[in-house]
Amino acid sequence: MKEQEKTFSHLDASGNPAMVDVSAKAETKRIAQARSIVVLGEEIMQHLTNGDIQTKKGPVFQTAIIAGTMGAKKTSDLIPLCHPLGLESCKFNIQVNEANEVVIDCTASITGKTGVEMEALTGATVAALTIYDMCKAFSHDIVIKETKLMTKTGGKNDFERK
Known part of the structure; x- marks a missing residue:
């Protein structure tokens, strides 16, 4: 069997931007986890007490x-x-790792016809931007190092970052 050719999903046959038509898709449980990492630096991290x-x-x-x-929603x-989605769940875990970086994990879920990767990515990103905003009075030497999809289940393909 020949592998199906991949195409950009948000372009119509004429190459114009288009929302994906999900009307024929089955509703499934869909979960996505995204991660943002923020480096605050020693000047800010010295204010960390009791996990915040x-x-x-x-x-x-x-x-x-x-x-x-709020961003995920x-x-x-x-x-x-x-697509506008009514999220069923949006949860966060924020911890400081061994490299003294702030690790933000956002997990979003829904039972629906389209996935929640963008909601998880947006949630993690907005959380990272909020940390920047709240800490910039101490120092502007803050780096939002990366934001990436960690896992996705439900729908046509599952994904897990190694």
Whole structure:
């Protein structure tokens, strides 16, 4: 059997931008986890106590979770061809790793006809941007190092980053 040729899903036959037609797809449980890594530097990390950084604006990681959740819910308002989704779950885990980097994991899920990768990626990204915003008074030497999809299940293909 010949492998199906891959194409960009958001282009129509004429090459114009188009929302993917999901009307013929079956509803399945879909889960995606995305990760953003933020390097805050020693000047900021010295303020880490009890698993969070306290600022005049409030607890940094707790605020990032709220902002990330709001961002995930607004993904279709930010990314033009994304379907608006009613997320069933959006959860965050924020920890500091052995390299003293802030690791933000966002897991989004839905039972539907289209996946939630963009929602998980948006949630992790907005959480990272919120951490930047809340910590920039200490230092602007902050790097949002990377954002990437870690896993995706449901739909046509599953994915897991090694």
